[in-house]
Amino acid sequence: MEKESYISPTENPSTLSVSSGIEAEQQGYDVDFDPPLESKYECPICLMGLRSAVQTPCGHRFCNSCIKKSIRDTGQKCPVDNEVLTEDQLFPDNFAKREILSLTVRCRNVGCNEKMELRRLENHMALCEFATVPCPQCKEPVWKNSVEQHMNQDCLQRLVTCPDCAESIIYATKQFHEQMCPFVNTVCEFCNMDFIRGQLPSHCATDCLKAPVACTFSMFGCQEK
Numbered sequence: 001m002e003k004e005s006y007i008s009p010t011e012n013p014s015t016l017s018v019s020s021g022i023e024a025e026q027q028g029y030d031v032d033f034d035p036p037l038e039s040k041y042e043c044p045i046c047l048m049g050l051r052s053a054v055q056t057p058c059g060h061r062f063c064n065s066c067i068k069k070s071i072r073d074t075g076q077k078c079p080v081d082n083e084v085l086t087e088d089q090l091f092p093d094n095f096a097k098r099e100i101l102s103l104t105v106r107c108r109n110v111g112c113n114e115k116m117e118l119r120r121l122e123n124h125m126a127l128c129e130f131a132t133v134p135c136p137q138c139k140e141p142v143w144k145n146s147v148e149q150h151m152n153q154d155c156l157q158r159l160v161t162c163p164d165c166a167e168s169i170i171y172a173t174k175q176f177h178e179q180m181c182p183f184v185n186t187v188c189e190f191c192n193m194d195f196i197r198g199q200l201p202s203h204c205a206t207d208c209l210k211a212p213v214a215c216t217f218s219m220f221g222c223q224e225k
Contacts, residue, residue, distance in 0.1 A: 026052070028042075031108070107125070156171055158171050190208050
């Protein structure tokens, strides 16, 4: 859907300008037509649904922007039959435009089964509960109607509180924090008594009756404990 998939299908045929600067940047409608698009509504250049359809004197239909680009890039000729063709010979095909905007399309969002006329697709996409948006925290795509739940329950970048030190941490760093938190409960490896991690060094150094101590003659090089 990188192409101009859902951009302004609700064009007004009565106001079409063949030289429109905005439409000059848009290719055809890359949407899921249901039933499939008939060839008469397909642009011979981009092979998508005709957008802002224009017709040539030789009777061929193109997207407004596609045929203009073709004339500029490959010369003043119709790409179908090589008849001489200039931009000022193009004229709006408002009948084709009205027909195309009335064709049925399916929403592409996973989980959505809605169908509507092409002219209504833009409004549907703005409201579709199955549309995805980037999570404000982790930037991963999530359903629009599930953003709050994702941010509170599933997002790896959500803030959680350490149950031991009460510090706010990012969920993705939870395991690392647990390995370093000075208030995590731990067990002395010598006497098997419970302590918080921050107290353990002092306990082992001065209080633990089973902790090894250096030999009295360690100053003379004895390594025994």
